[in-house]
Structure formats: C-alpha cells, structure tokens
Amino acid sequence: MRFLASVLVCAAVCAQAPNWRQSFTGLLNRPPGTLSVRDLQMLESQMALAGQYCVGLTPGDYEANRALVRQMTAYLATVQVAAQDAPMKTSLRRLSRSLAAFPCAYALPPGQQRAPEAAPVPPPVPGEAPFAKTAPPLDDVPPADQDTAKDLRERYAVDASHAANAWKNAEEIRRNLAAKGMSLNAQTTASVDHLQLFLDEAAEALQAHKWDDARSSLEAVEAATQKVAKAVGN
C-alpha cells in the first residue's frame, strides 16, 4: 500500500515535470512568425514551474535537456530577428535569460545551493495620467459662444483633474494587485480606460466648436470618474 502511494506521488511529480518538454517541442514545430507574446509568457511560466521538479536528474537527463534548450535558443534567435514590437522583444529577452539559467538543463555544482529568492521589488510609483489636464486652446469662437466655450473649458479642467486623481489611484492599486498576480475587475479597468477616451473626445469636440458633444463627453467623463472613484477611492 505504501509502495503504491509512493508510486502515485512519484507519478504525479513526474507528470508535471515533462510539460515543459512538450511545450518546447510544440513550439519548435511552429513557424517562427506565428509566435505571440502569450506563447512566450506561457513557456516562461512553465519553465519556472518545471524548475521545482528538476531535482535528482541523471547527467544523461541534463544532457538531453540541454540539447533541447540549445535548439530553443537557436529557434528564439530566428524569432527575435522577425520580432517587430517592443512587448515581443521584451518577452524574448526574458525567456532567453530564463533559458540560460534553466535548472532542468544546467545543474548546480555539488555543494552549491540556489541563491535565495530576491526580495520583492516594490511596485514603481504610477506616472502621470495619459490625458491633457487642460482644455485645448480654441480659435475663432463666435462672440455668442464665448461664455459657453469658457464654461466648458473650465469644466474640462475640473473633470480632468478629478479624472487624473482617480486614474492615479487606480493605477497604484492595479500595480499592487499585479505584483500579487491579480488584476482590477473588468468594470473598473474599462472605466479607467474610458477616462482617456471621453476626455479626448471632449477636447476634439471643443476644438470643433461642437458644444453639445463636448458637454455630453464631459458628462461621460464625470460618470466614469465616479465609477472609478467608487472602486478605488478618492
């Protein structure tokens, strides 16, 4: 019975470890142009998980794994040549670093212990909100509309400043959650993204002297700000 239990535990451990090999061979069979950031991230997380199970491997196992890692390194080099966008390049760099120190391929010398995990880096302070805090300058406003334009520009500035506060709070919470592998709920995320959209639309409408459109866009900004503030605080 004890033997059966130990066999089952061993089978469970061994079943998780080879996943990364399957992923490697799966990726190697795909044309380099079809790879996405998501694929690379998935591979990276699988490698991180697999590292825990790669203990007690024989030198032959290590050699076989190193051969696979070398193939993957060469393959990623071809992907890197084709990669155009920044997120893809960043993921490729991270994956290359992980490959170079992959514990399933490169065993530590006997007696040497793994370096302790680095202390978690505190999340960086959120930057500035990605929208203008002041209304755009307006040209050739007819005298009859001067007051309306002035009111709307002031309203824009007030709304943008409230929106910036809400955006900053949301961004800080988003970063803290991301550090724990979590995210803001979809409703709040969308409302945060709406702030920029509605403020940009308001600015465009003001520049086009479409006062009613500008007013309704600013109302939308106020509603979105309220939604965000309700979730993340003022």
Place this chain on the structure above:
Amino acid sequence: MKYLLLACLAAATLGAQETSEQRQAKHHFDLAAIRAAANFRSADSIDARLRQDGAVLHPRLSVLRMRIEAALSEAQFEMDQHDYPATEDALTRADALLDRLAKEIGGY
C-alpha cells in the same frame, strides 16, 4: 454653374454626414475595444491563477476571445473602408460576443 453649386453642396452635406457616421463608428469601436481589453485582462488573470493550480481556461472561452478579436478586426477593416453599416454589424457582433464572455468570466 447652378448644377456645379448643387453638386458641391450635396458633396459637402454627404461629407458632413459621413464625418458624423465616422465619429459614431469610431466611438462605438473604442468602447467595444476598451471593454474587450478589460475582459481579456480579467481572463488572463483567471488563466494565470488556474495555471498555477495546473488547470486552464475552458477552450470555449479561448474560442470566444478569438471570435471577439476577429469581429473587432473586421470592424476596423470596414471602418477603414468607410463602410459604416458593415462596421456597425461587426461591432454589434463583437458586443454580443463580449456579453457572452463577460457572463462566463463574471466580467463587464
């Protein structure tokens, strides 16, 4: 000369109508894209958590996500072609698919 003036006027009116349609389509597209991005981020977060436990999202959700991306791409294409009714059709489809995804993952 009179006809030329009329034609210019008609073209100007048509141009103005198109601008308004274009603006509406762009607004609708932006809203749908923002909603899609928010729900995709939620789905990614759920997926990452599930993967830690050795599980994955149901393939139906991945298919749904791809269909939303396809509908949005189609809307973008139609908008670039200035075919606004077709843009609206694609966006309506994207909205309906987003409703389904949001219902499945408890999103928005």
